[in-house]
Amino acid sequence: MLRLTKKADYGLMALKYLAEHPDSVSVSAKDIADTYGIPPQLLAKVLQRLTKVGLLRSHAGMNGGYELSRGAQTISAFEVIHAIDGPLFITSCTKGSKSCDLEPSCTIKEPLARVNDSIAGVLKSISIHDMADFDVSAGHGMESQPLVMLTRA
Amino acid sequence: MLRLTKKADYGLMALKYLAEHPDSVSVSAKDIADTYGIPPQLLAKVLQRLTKVGLLRSHAGMNGGYELSRGAQTISAFEVIHAIDGPLFITSCTKGSKSCDLEPSCTIKEPLARVNDSIAGVLKSISIHDMADFDVSAGHGMESQPLVMLTRA
DNA sequence: TGAACTGCGACAAAAATAGTCCTATACTGG
């Protein structure tokens, strides 16, 4: 429940990989798929999408592949997830279009929309750089400290 | 993406409804289903589950139905969602059991686990009471203020 | 030219969700 799709996972993994290998000029989808044991063609599609959205730059032909189009610090998890899985809506019925087809229906999404925004905020505050090795190597006592603090308004 | 299941939606709607009708001793699944245009049998199952978990008290027979087993302020959205959709995991591969089957695999869930915790925190901070009419009738300038404030650690 | 890539569209397979059906059991009111 409330799960990221595997595609989004793959996308995040791939970007993280790219962030950790800035030396390599460009890395092929196959390279990444192999290192993680992911279906290559599926990852390829994910990367193609990320390219289309502008998060990656691609290079066809031999020794081709992908590279980050921006610094890892400037790419948020939100952008990646949004690009792959589409708009982030916690409620089935999006408030924008048509709302809930039926009747007075979900009076529930008004309040949940704010939860949604909060989640989006969390995701936006985390960059690919944050997810890369650094946190593993650096912080250790960090485990007890949440990445974000939640305080009631 | 990152969507609640309809069952969870239904559950939240039903609890909200119950919170808004404290007068009624007990409300039947059908009553709620009718007012929202939800499949009655499906809602019934959801309510049965919520009863099993202890969030509701049920009463069979004529004029039977359900009622909140506790105050609406003390029931969080998280509890409801957890009861219906099961444990909240943003990553496909839960870190607990077996992790990602393959290789070095998702080095990604470590960082995402913290996002997960943050989201759970948001959900836990919102009660059924918070979701009920009150926010609609009461606050108006509230729209611009997020329900929770996010601050980086 | 041919091998190693990306870029797509169309499928096919699998899994999760949503919803239905049917039967049993419990309580209420007359």
Next chain:
DNA sequence: CCAGTATAGGACTATTTTTGTCGCAGTTCA
């Protein structure tokens, strides 16, 4: 104590979403 209205819950089907595959076209490079 009987009929009607509810909950309880198992089994099953339908639908939708997600996941993964295939095939082919365009690119680049040696």
